[in-house]
Amino acid sequence: MLARYALAAGAALCLSVMPLLADPLPSWRDTEAKARIVAFVESVTDPASDQYVTPPDRIAVFDNDGTLWAEKPFYFQLLYAIDRVREKAEADPSILNSDALKAAANGDVEGLLAHGKEGLLEVLAVSHSGVSVDAFQADVRDWLESTRHPTTGMAYNEMLYQPMLELLAYLRDEDFSTWIVSGGGVHFIRAFAAEAYGIPPHQVVGSVGPADYEANGAPAILKEPGIFFINDKAGKPLAIDSRIGKRPIFAAGNSDGDFQMLEWTTAGDGPRFGMIVHHTDGAREFAYDRESPVGKLVRGLDEGPDRGWLIVDMAEDWGRVWPVSP
């Protein structure tokens, strides 16, 4: 009987200790990057530590494009918009009333980008407005299900970074709230964020277009042309203030559009963590930084290390990239 009790106690001990010993970040190699992340999380969650942070203040913010999922050859939302312009033009060619829209319908992204912000607004007006939020998000989900990435052949919502999914789950397990703070459109990201990342709609902060409340008949929120707020660069700390109302203690990004978010996060008192995902892995993903039209990263590389930010080397620090092998 004594032996049986001892066995039972041992089994109970195993069950209670095992979750602590399990690796929360199995797709991260055992490099300094992983060690720094784990050391930070352990210090702010240890009530005996002078770095302890209470759960309501454990706010972690993440850029989306290039940080949680891929962004090459161009932001996936832009590829969606171009697909929809082309489809609408097939039904009604007269909508192609500008060179920017013609470039978009031809899939000529560089040609479209040459028209600058005005060209993008024309594409957004055709692809992202005149529709209810519900219908728009259903359409985004249809597109994600039916379209494949031009070079990897993967579904876009399979091109999530497995190490970052593990990081999100690890932080939530440690009573962090995890937020997306992205330059992408808030309605676009919400269409897949809950399923892809486990992040509910109210924790997605993005760029915002004008909208109209239509009360005739069944009330609806209608997306209108234009841009109301661009959630990029200095817009990110402003949106964090306006939407979250507290300064995060953890911020992750990959481009100079995230610089101010990391600066704002890490300039606060107490323990702080800033992290930049550096796209160094041309074999498994894409290699780009200073010269790239998307995800351009200059200042973060030059100033980040002196600011104590972790520069994640995808090729070195990540054991795998995608959740499912392509």
Add this chain to the structure above:
Amino acid sequence: MLARYALAAGAALCLSVMPLLADPLPSWRDTEAKARIVAFVESVTDPASDQYVTPPDRIAVFDNDGTLWAEKPFYFQLLYAIDRVREKAEADPSILNSDALKAAANGDVEGLLAHGKEGLLEVLAVSHSGVSVDAFQADVRDWLESTRHPTTGMAYNEMLYQPMLELLAYLRDEDFSTWIVSGGGVHFIRAFAAEAYGIPPHQVVGSVGPADYEANGAPAILKEPGIFFINDKAGKPLAIDSRIGKRPIFAAGNSDGDFQMLEWTTAGDGPRFGMIVHHTDGAREFAYDRESPVGKLVRGLDEGPDRGWLIVDMAEDWGRVWPVSP
């Protein structure tokens, strides 16, 4: 021994059943209003009910002025702004460079309101800008601690409605998330919402002023003059969409500024609850509706009952008004 076991079992039964029997809304009289609220909450939280709603969708939105705390003689945020204009003018009379600002400094609210939106923007510019968010919120808390209401003599943040505090707590106990969706300024409300209502900053949706991210020295969010978004009338469903990203199932307001929020909420599929706090209690609080410059309520009274909205009669339905007797 048997009797002792039976007693112990009885005690355990009492302990486990008591929370269910305790009245979650003790300051609500036993009228139809209370019965309707409780019936709704019980039906959407009962997994066996065909009205069952999962916790992530149990979203409840509340107007603030006149719904969670008082708003007479004028919105308390306006009284704060006027106090600050007067104090700043005592230090530097040259700031009173308009009739609207002079009226404000003289405490002549009607005179100020006669100048319309432009006058209010001038008062906001003097009282709500040129300061960091942190400093502004500290100042609001100072004001709440040091100022008393002109007729009740109570602190403004004692003029909360006890029945509504109980309703907030009841809903949260039943796994609702509770949100403020107010025409008041988001930074102003957040200065006291966590302590007063148990509502964290990210669940306060309000009107928003322009802000600037200042990175020189210690990074700060600076409040700028003007208005970026007015969270009133049709702005409320738009802000709910933009900020929460889901349609609430419960909405409470008190004025026609809340009409669209209740309309949007109650037009959704499945069980919905719309509630209007009707200020009928001139003895304990204030009696006003159709003719009042603040909290004007016409359409809600005329159309609300046919839409199935509960019209709460403060004098009849509430056993007490304030958390602490004045």
